[in-house]
Amino acid sequence: MGSVVLAVRLALADVRRHPAQAVMLLLAVTVATATMAVGLSLHAVSDALYAQTRAATAGPDVVVLSGESGPEVTAALASLTDRPDVAAHHGPYRIVYTDLTTRDAVSSPVVVHGFAETPGPVNRPLVTSGRWVRPGGTVLERGFAVALGVDVGDRVTIAGRSYPVVGIAVTAATSIYPWGAQIGPYGGPSDYTGLAWMTRSDARALAESRNLPVTTAIDLKLRDPAAAETFRHTVADDHPVRLVRSTFRSWWFTAQHDKVILRNAQPILVIGSWLLGFLAVTGVATLAAGRVAEQTRRAGLLKAAGAGPGLIAAVLLTEYLAAALAGDALGLTIARLTLPAVAAPTASRIGDAEPTVTAVVAATALAVAVAVLSTLGPTLRAMRTATVTALAAAARPPRHRPRLTALSALLPTPLLLGLRLTARRPGRAVLQACTTATTVVAITVLLTVHAQRERGYGLDGSTALPNLRGLHDRRLMLAITVLLVALAVVNILTFTWTTAMEARATMAVARALGATPGQVAAGLSAAQLLPGLPGAVLGVPLGFLVYLLFGVGDSVPPRLSWTLGAALATLLVTAALAALPARLAARRSVARELGAEAA
Amino acid sequence: MTVSGAVIRARGLVKHFGRGQSLVRAVDEVDLEVPEGQTLAVMGPSGCGKSTLLHLLGGLERPTAGEVWVAGRRIDTLSERDLARMRRRSVGFVFQSFHLVEELSAAENVELPALLAGRSPREARRRAMLLLDRVGLAGRARHLPSRLSGGQRQRVAIARALVNEPLVVLADEPTGNLDTAATLDVLRIFEELRAAGQTLVIVTHDERVAATADRLVSMRDGMFVDDTHLAAARPRGLGGLLGLGD
Numbered sequence: 001m002g003s004v005v006l007a008v009r010l011a012l013a014d015v016r017r018h019p020a021q022a023v024m025l026l027l028a029v030t031v032a033t034a035t036m037a038v039g040l041s042l043h044a045v046s047d048a049l050y051a052q053t054r055a056a057t058a059g060p061d062v063v064v065l066s067g068e069s070g071p072e073v074t075a076a077l078a079s080l081t082d083r084p085d086v087a088a089h090h091g092p093y094r095i096v097y098t099d100l101t102t103r104d105a106v107s108s109p110v111v112v113h114g115f116a117e118t119p120g121p122v123n124r125p126l127v128t129s130g131r132w133v134r135p136g137g138t139v140l141e142r143g144f145a146v147a148l149g150v151d152v153g154d155r156v157t158i159a160g161r162s163y164p165v166v167g168i169a170v171t172a173a174t175s176i177y178p179w180g181a182q183i184g185p186y187g188g189p190s191d192y193t194g195l196a197w198m199t200r201s202d203a204r205a206l207a208e209s210r211n212l213p214v215t216t217a218i219d220l221k222l223r224d225p226a227a228a229e230t231f232r233h234t235v236a237d238d239h240p241v242r243l244v245r246s247t248f249r250s251w252w253f254t255a256q257h258d259k260v261i262l263r264n265a266q267p268i269l270v271i272g273s274w275l276l277g278f279l280a281v282t283g284v285a286t287l288a289a290g291r292v293a294e295q296t297r298r299a300g301l302l303k304a305a306g307a308g309p310g311l312i313a314a315v316l317l318t319e320y321l322a323a324a325l326a327g328d329a330l331g332l333t334i335a336r337l338t339l340p341a342v343a344a345p346t347a348s349r350i351g352d353a354e355p356t357v358t359a360v361v362a363a364t365a366l367a368v369a370v371a372v373l374s375t376l377g378p379t380l381r382a383m384r385t386a387t388v389t390a391l392a393a394a395a396r397p398p399r400h401r402p403r404l405t406a407l408s409a410l411l412p413t414p415l416l417l418g419l420r421l422t423a424r425r426p427g428r429a430v431l432q433a434c435t436t437a438t439t440v441v442a443i444t445v446l447l448t449v450h451a452q453r454e455r456g457y458g459l460d461g462s463t464a465l466p467n468l469r470g471l472h473d474r475r476l477m478l479a480i481t482v483l484l485v486a487l488a489v490v491n492i493l494t495f496t497w498t499t500a501m502e503a504r505a506t507m508a509v510a511r512a513l514g515a516t517p518g519q520v521a522a523g524l525s526a527a528q529l530l531p532g533l534p535g536a537v538l539g540v541p542l543g544f545l546v547y548l549l550f551g552v553g554d555s556v557p558p559r560l561s562w563t564l565g566a567a568l569a570t571l572l573v574t575a576a577l578a579a580l581p582a583r584l585a586a587r588r589s590v591a592r593e594l595g596a597e598a599a
Numbered sequence: 600m601t602v603s604g605a606v607i608r609a610r611g612l613v614k615h616f617g618r619g620q621s622l623v624r625a626v627d628e629v630d631l632e633v634p635e636g637q638t639l640a641v642m643g644p645s646g647c648g649k650s651t652l653l654h655l656l657g658g659l660e661r662p663t664a665g666e667v668w669v670a671g672r673r674i675d676t677l678s679e680r681d682l683a684r685m686r687r688r689s690v691g692f693v694f695q696s697f698h699l700v701e702e703l704s705a706a707e708n709v710e711l712p713a714l715l716a717g718r719s720p721r722e723a724r725r726r727a728m729l730l731l732d733r734v735g736l737a738g739r740a741r742h743l744p745s746r747l748s749g750g751q752r753q754r755v756a757i758a759r760a761l762v763n764e765p766l767v768v769l770a771d772e773p774t775g776n777l778d779t780a781a782t783l784d785v786l787r788i789f790e791e792l793r794a795a796g797q798t799l800v801i802v803t804h805d806e807r808v809a810a811t812a813d814r815l816v817s818m819r820d821g822m823f824v825d826d827t828h829l830a831a832a833r834p835r836g837l838g839g840l841l842g843l844g845d
Binding site for chain 2: 506517519587591
């Protein structure tokens, strides 16, 4: 117990002494774990939202659709209700294919379902605002209405005739917007289509007035919902429904189809969380490395006082683990709040959702990994160092690199200093290169996502109604990129300041020997820029490769000028950001730095 | 040089640290002139302001009040950039703790000021090797400081201070961390420099070092309390100075 209290006390004292470091770890872990939890929970949450919508709307287990209409089709579909495994049904009902135009002249393909004014026991759309269908009025599916910007009381034109929107509703019988038409006219492929409901008589009148394509559907509730997926195989080949070109849609199929809109979202979020976690590790590891001598001396003190390896490891790791776990808790809370919006980019589903257990475990593992990977090296070094040596530990001296030193002698003073500073800590230079590469990868993927050609959800592919999947992908990618850039910015500042602090004696000597503060500041900036250069060069092809690996179909690369511009801008921003701490460090008193070093 | 021939001149030099009750008058109204070719030793107890005075003369610290002139140019009003340029051209520093760059070899340390001054790498290396030879370390040119003894490190530091042929070398306790043998090596070098007409300002605790100077200034509480010209009085030659015999 006493050991625990000691570890906690020392960790708290450390947090008080280095609050910025704890805050940085906390925030970095928060964004990484939130992103991972959301990414890993997406599909399960989509399923959960579908299940909640299905429960609230008495969603059918199977929808059978025929590309044709007429009495024979109706009779064939109706004959399915005689089967003993069918517990209840709704329909057959008419589905009319036409166009809908709003008052703002936004047009979209629409399917109109002809429903009774009093819904039956199966497929009872849940009215979320307004009321259910009445003669002369239409109800719009909620995802469709939100995309159109239409609300109850507005008027829409369907097949040239104006209807008031009397209600907004959701259903689990069809996929989310824009896949309201589960089959196209005459059973063919369907376009991006919204869903509307009218009374049966209005739907019939609509179809007949313009001789519009009509298909027929029936919603079935099975005695065993788990058999929905195999239901189609149990229908005999000579059953009348086989003669009317029928399509079977199980509830499971519809639930899976809901996830089509998330196809790119999950890799964006999961890979994004890996990259965020990586940047968190690089930043915190750099800070931890800057404190390695201090930690080693502390370990020496504890050893001298009789502490064992376990207690020493606990003392050194507690601060980081506590901050990481606090970040994890915060990240999971943020994930819980944002999940419904991220998992359901359309408004076609209702319900609430939480991160899955797997996502919580994975996010927590990520948080622990960030803390441990960042500090394992310094902790092991501190534990392995002999007590007397540890008590007088100083920063590890850099290695002599004669070739780089000779090469740097050919360069102007800022580059000479920059290259020599880079060579002092090659491991950190690799981390810097990786940070830049990660940033450029994210920006390249963002540019690639933006470069893709996509069909809008409006009439004939018009972008008056934007492609929600593309929009969702772009928004997520932008969010991930912003977070990555933010972490990279923090890392650049951290790298520069840590480099400046570690090399302050050397830089003070250089200034005493005649280097100007400007040259020292430029040298510190160059020390960040030099490793960033190969990182930026590698980041462009890597970014496009990442997109190709997880993208879909024929990917269009972004303009070369954009990606090269982004890489160049990243380097310029790196130089500018590094200049801030570099200038501060270069302005420190030479005499004081030399005095501190001598002491 | 200045009209008066002084390489270094200070007038009413003041340096305070802290404020209020914790105010420390490290240097208090000091006037000083160091003519070209003179070796000046500054002695005094620890904390009397010797090192601060040296830092002020070399432009590493800015005075609270007063003026400092190096090679006829007032430096206390210069920007940090111009101070750095002045140090490149006119001043060489030797520190008690050597302050060599640990990851650079002896030759690379010595050539560093020459590279900072814009000399070509070849010329910088040539000068560095020449000076290392002069301080007896040509065979240690590729050694890292960690592989050198304290005396050898200080000789490298002296070579580094000389590489840009400065008007004045400012040495802060150059033998403070050395044993007797190493101290003698350093003193021999200073003696050679003095004989060659190099202006030297040496801050020291060590009577043996002070005895090699042309002039001895004693400091106490930030002020000069004594200023003695030794050149005429002291015996010539290092061995004589140290009582070792030539």
